[in-house]
Amino acid sequence: MSGSSHPDTARIWDILNEIPDPEVPAISIVELGVVREVNRVEQGTEVVMTPTYSGCPAMKAMEDAVRERMKEEGIEVSIRIVYKPAWTTDWMSETTxxxxxxxxxxxxxxxxxxxxxxxxxxxxxxxxxxxxxxxxxxxxxxxxxxxxxxxxxxxxxxxxxxxxxxx
Amino acid sequence: MNTNDALYTYCVRLADTAVILSQRFCEWCGHGPILEEDIAMSNMGLDLIGQARGFYAYAAALENKGRSEDDIAFHRNEREFTNRCMVEQPNYDFAYTMVRSFLHGAAAYLQYRELTKSGDETVSGLAAKSLKEMTYHVRHSSEWLIRLGDGTDESKVRVQNAVDDLWQFTDELFEMDEVDQMLIRNGIACDLTQLRQEWDQMVDEVFSKAGITKPAPGGFQSKGGMKGMHSEHLGHLLSEMQFLQRAYPDAKW
Structure with a gap:
């Protein structure tokens, strides 16, 4: 159903999983573990992200990529940054x-x-x-x-x- | 002073210390003794900027006067900066930079470890993030202390001189005031005096491996950074760090 303000969160996860890590493009930002949650909120969809390292310059690029990609898909998203639990490489799967x-x-x-x-x-x-x-x-x-x-x-x-x- | 004001001050202090140390690390960029260390110090500087941004941004939100993290970092004078004085000292040489990274880093590691238990969710989140980074900053600097202290005649002298000189700023790493006391009562901050013994054990362990002599207690101790009392070095540092924002206010990338 196009134009829905509440698209299926599973589809959003799929789209996010196509966004490559700007510095290690072999894996996606989902595989890297920086996307923590995708939630339905009043104003559309909220993507919860956490930085790898506090000063990682790629974080901004990742947020911009999420916004841009969702805009292309016509999905309204807001991004919320959380610090806890702190990102860990243990979140990477064996496949990743x-x-x-x-x-x-x-x-x-x-x-x-x-x-x-x-x-x-x-x-x-x-x-x-x-x-x-x-x-x-x-x-x-x-x-x-x-x-x-x-x-x-x-x-x-x-x-x-x-x-x-x-x- | 209410809890909100105290927490604002507390966060700005943590951020000030991180941003000033970051600036010192970044001064090595292009001047490191070897390429790997040049990269290491820039990387650690970047971590510290990230930590500072987190605490400045939270402070700005608590203050709620429309100021941004950049406004707090770039539009205050040295008397308004509340960093620990150790971090504003010039780099002098690589040994000095590593000794400072270790002495400050070990204290910051312990403080962040305690702050992960803070009753304030943002503080505990930022602390959890910062703790991981301070862990490898301390690993990096402690390994260098051992290498330098157990190295050549020249490196031994330099690392010992750095310890002897920086020791006057170590008590200040644990200094607290009414801001800390209020936040400790509210379950937000941690009691730094209770971390001193563990810090001493970390220092003793590394100094003993490195063959560094720990300065005798009772020597002069400089204090007051948290109240805006600084050495002459901070103003010079800020004039460089803040130049762009002062010359071109509100400039954006």
């Missing part, structure tokens, strides 16, 4: 992690005690090379091209690669 790997980014492992405690080293965390699956990898920088990634080097295939950090 496989997409990251196929794109050349080593996916995040499950969060462990070490990740949540500042004085525990995460150096023991195994990060497999996304290209050759070698475990002989080393961290070259905790910070990479975006807030969510670290830089690694694979001793197996002698390739540098990015790792989507556990967060």
């Amino acid at each position: 992690k496989a997409k990251l790997k196929a794109y050349g980014i080593a996916p995040p492992p499950k969060l462990t005690f070490e990740h949540l405690h500042p004085l525990s080293s995460t150096k023991g965390t195994e990060v497999k090379c996304p290209f050759c699956d070698s475990k002989q990898t080393r961290l070259t920088s905790q910070f990479g091209s975006t807030a969510c990634k670290a830089l690694y080097y694979c001793e197996g295939c002698q390739q540098p690669f990015e790792h989507f950090k556990c967060h």
